[in-house]
Amino acid sequence: MFEEKIKELGFDLPEAAKPMAAYLPGVQSDNLIFTAGQIPVVKGELKYKGKVGLNLTLEEAQKAAQICVLNCLGVVKSITGSLDNIEQIVKLTVFVNSADNFTSQHLVANGASELLGEIFGEKGKHARSAVGVNELPVDSAVEIEMICRVKD
Amino acid sequence: MFEEKIKELGFDLPEAAKPMAAYLPGVQSDNLIFTAGQIPVVKGELKYKGKVGLNLTLEEAQKAAQICVLNCLGVVKSITGSLDNIEQIVKLTVFVNSADNFTSQHLVANGASELLGEIFGEKGKHARSAVGVNELPVDSAVEIEMICRVKD
Amino acid sequence: MFEEKIKELGFDLPEAAKPMAAYLPGVQSDNLIFTAGQIPVVKGELKYKGKVGLNLTLEEAQKAAQICVLNCLGVVKSITGSLDNIEQIVKLTVFVNSADNFTSQHLVANGASELLGEIFGEKGKHARSAVGVNELPVDSAVEIEMICRVKD
Numbered sequence: 001m002f003e004e005k006i007k008e009l010g011f012d013l014p015e016a017a018k019p020m021a022a023y024l025p026g027v028q029s030d031n032l033i034f035t036a037g038q039i040p041v042v043k044g045e046l047k048y049k050g051k052v053g054l055n056l057t058l059e060e061a062q063k064a065a066q067i068c069v070l071n072c073l074g075v076v077k078s079i080t081g082s083l084d085n086i087e088q089i090v091k092l093t094v095f096v097n098s099a100d101n102f103t104s105q106h107l108v109a110n111g112a113s114e115l116l117g118e119i120f121g122e123k124g125k126h127a128r129s130a131v132g133v134n135e136l137p138v139d140s141a142v143e144i145e146m147i148c149r150v151k152d
Numbered sequence: 153m154f155e156e157k158i159k160e161l162g163f164d165l166p167e168a169a170k171p172m173a174a175y176l177p178g179v180q181s182d183n184l185i186f187t188a189g190q191i192p193v194v195k196g197e198l199k200y201k202g203k204v205g206l207n208l209t210l211e212e213a214q215k216a217a218q219i220c221v222l223n224c225l226g227v228v229k230s231i232t233g234s235l236d237n238i239e240q241i242v243k244l245t246v247f248v249n250s251a252d253n254f255t256s257q258h259l260v261a262n263g264a265s266e267l268l269g270e271i272f273g274e275k276g277k278h279a280r281s282a283v284g285v286n287e288l289p290v291d292s293a294v295e296i297e298m299i300c301r302v303k304d
Numbered sequence: 305m306f307e308e309k310i311k312e313l314g315f316d317l318p319e320a321a322k323p324m325a326a327y328l329p330g331v332q333s334d335n336l337i338f339t340a341g342q343i344p345v346v347k348g349e350l351k352y353k354g355k356v357g358l359n360l361t362l363e364e365a366q367k368a369a370q371i372c373v374l375n376c377l378g379v380v381k382s383i384t385g386s387l388d389n390i391e392q393i394v395k396l397t398v399f400v401n402s403a404d405n406f407t408s409q410h411l412v413a414n415g416a417s418e419l420l421g422e423i424f425g426e427k428g429k430h431a432r433s434a435v436g437v438n439e440l441p442v443d444s445a446v447e448i449e450m451i452c453r454v455k456d
Contacts, residue, residue, distance in 0.1 A: 011299055021410045088179065252438070
């Protein structure tokens with residue numbers, strides 16, 4: 001059901017991206033899945049790099065955040081089998097590669113948060129932190145990690 | 153009880169601040185509440201903005217951290233009904249908008265940690281990370297998120 | 305068993321470092337232990353400070369990450385009594401004090417992740433976020449926090 005909704009919205013649910021290093025894309029403990037930080041990679045290619053407010057516009061960064069959160073969902077599916085097992089998106093942490101004086105990290109993060117709302121409705125409403133950072137791995141524009149609750 | 157303690161200490165427990173974007177102020181999963189990142193907003197007004205070590209002193213940043221953590225408690229109350237349901241403050245993550253060469257993020261975070269100790273005693277003792285960041289949403293001086301454990 | 309493995313690998317498991325401020329080194333909630341952010345302190349002395357990519361090489365930063373994660377394990381032992389109670393390392397968050405244009409935070413974090421794999425095998429595989437920050441407490445080069453799952 002939720003995968004079809006993603007397609008209706010014009011997006012694709014990716015396979016879980018292979019970690020860039022010695023770790024797992026996500027780990028489940030009881031009903032919580034903790035994903036690794038996801039960057040805006042599509043089929044192995046980093047789509048948005050550089051500093052938001054300098055190399056990228058807010059609108060581009062919001063698209064980057066959408067890809068990151070879809071990658072988080074790909075991880076969740078790889079662990080629990082189907083997005084339909086999601087009971088609640090619990091928490092996002094959104095790290096934005098920020099140029100000096102760029103202070104709209106919350107608006108970047110909205111790219112991810114609003115997409116979750118469109119896909120999952122009430123189950124997609126989550127707690128969230130959005131912060132700026134001066135550098136991210138491979139100069140990614142955004143990195144997002146997710147905690148979500150799945151059925152027994 | 154704990155709300156009275158907050159008043160005795162000369163502070164007010166705020167209502168849960170309305171999120172600045174498409175998310176919830178906090179989400180509960182089993183006995184854990186995850187709050188969204190809280191900034192030093194009082195009644196809709198951002199009280200401390202800019203970079204600690206440049207635009208703000210350490211003492212001002214500690215006061216900002218106090219407001220952030222009170223806002224976290226406001227979120228917890230909005231979800232669980234009363235602060236007296238808190239069993240343990242589990243974890244704080246404290247993001248400090250840091251000027252170059254400002255390296256006392258842990259002392260900024262003490263503003264929040266010590267207040268929790270005064271309010272909750274043993275139940276207020278928590279694990280904590282404090283880090284510097286180069287930018288925060290709306291140029292906030294500090295952003296704090298909380299995980300806390302509440303009764304069944 | 306796992307403590308012996310740490311020695312075989314040429315490392316020491318430290319005592320839980322005393323927090324630098326008003327908080328606890330870690331808190332357990334049900335089966336999860338949340339550690340405080342750990343910096344590369346050995347016996348009270350900060351071993352790696354400054355910005356990775358400017359004051360430190362990648363290799364030095366990886367050694368710093370190893371010390372941080374050993375300090376996390378010291379915290380876990382102080383709470384649960386023995387590393388043998390660890391069921392799974394669930395999540396690391398790795399904050400790297402990053403010079404401008406240093407974008408290999410994931411490789412710094414590998415210092416910690418690979419060591420966990422060597423010590424714990426499958427139980428050491430975890431989800432992970434690695435991000436750059438412009439400043440850390442006391443000018444530490446790296447700060448790492450851990451969530452791990454322990455037996456009942």
